[in-house]
Amino acid sequence: MYLTKRLRCVLQLCAEKCSHISTGNCYNRSYSQSQTYSKEKWDLLSGVCVERKRVISKQMTQLEDKFTQLLERIEFERSLKSDHEVRRELDERQAELLKKGEVPEADEQKSTQTAQDFEDLCQEELVNFKFAPRECGDEADVRSVERRLDSSVLLLVKQRLADEYVWALPHGARSEGEAMHQAAARVLQQSCGANLNVRFFGFAPCGFYKYLYPRKVRLERSGTVGAKIFFYKAEFLSGCVECNGESVKDFKWLGQDELAAELHKDYYRSVSAFLIDEN
Structure with a gap:
């Protein structure tokens, strides 16, 4: 129980x-x-950050120049004698013996050119040598990829967004069945032409930005609330930009310190998050 x-x-x-x-x-x-059922719809876009790397080193400051000279002097004092220095000392000993009327030392490898002659020729070559300019063309020409050689520059395009044109990184919508990195390569070619040769850094995006459509655009797109842009990094190798005139009407090569004046505040904050500060 x-x-x-x-x-x-x-x-x-x-x-x-x-x-x-x-x-x-x-x-x-x-x-x-x-x-x-209540999940929002977003358009997926791929953007490309094309960067032309620094070509030459930055001009040294006064302090950096003094420190470099100090290191060179220390290295010279601690280094062994070069072949030229040994040759110069031998020439000086030979000259002293000739002044005293003594027979110079036998030198099987003696050359007809003295150390002083060699130095004079080197100095003459240095005087006639023309250094390449640190600036190519007009630095104010923002459409030239050769501006600001001592720093990196980024490609901005004036791209159509809804009913207006805005400055932004090249971007476009992903097609059905297309990977995001494939869309980035296609969008860049369609926006900037086939003559722009770049190298992508991997298949993973380096940055992200999203924005909401105006109410009118949401209704036209059947409830799509906005767009999400995934940025991919690419390095400029060669070629030139050719705008298609429809979605893109202009372009600029700008340094990192020039981006804030052209980009929207929130957009610039997202872009600057994946850029390496050169300073």
Whole structure:
């Protein structure tokens, strides 16, 4: 009798627990379905950050120049004698012996050119040598990829966005069945022409930005609330930019310190997050 009552209690507890679990599963399932139905729609876009790397080193400051000269002097004082220095000392000894009327030391490798003659020729070559300019063309020409050679520059395009043109990195919508990195390569070619030769750094995006469409655009796009842009990094190798005139009407090569004046505040904040500060 006691066992029967105890078994009945155990069965009742199991039934209540199963009922609670079943109710919870139904709630979770309905909540998940409501979340799925209310999920917002976003357009997926791929953007490309094309960077021309620094070509020459920056001009040294006065302090850096003094420190460099100090290191060169220390290295010279601690270094062994070069072949030219040994040759110069030998020439000086030979000249002293000739002044005294003594026979110079025999030198099987003696050259007709003295150390002083060699130095004079080197100095003359240095005087006639023309160093390449640190600036190529007009630095104010923002459409020239050869401006600001001592720092990196980024490619901006004046691209159509809804009913207006704005300055931004080259970007465009992903096509159905297309990978995001494939869309980035296609968008760059369509926006800037096939003559622009770049090298992409991997298949993973380096940055992200999203924005909301105006209400009018949302209604036209059947409830799509905005766009999400995934940026990919690429290095400029050669070629030139050719605007298609439809979606892109102009371009600029700007340094990192010039971006803030051209880009929207929130957009600039997202872009600067994946740029390496040169300072």
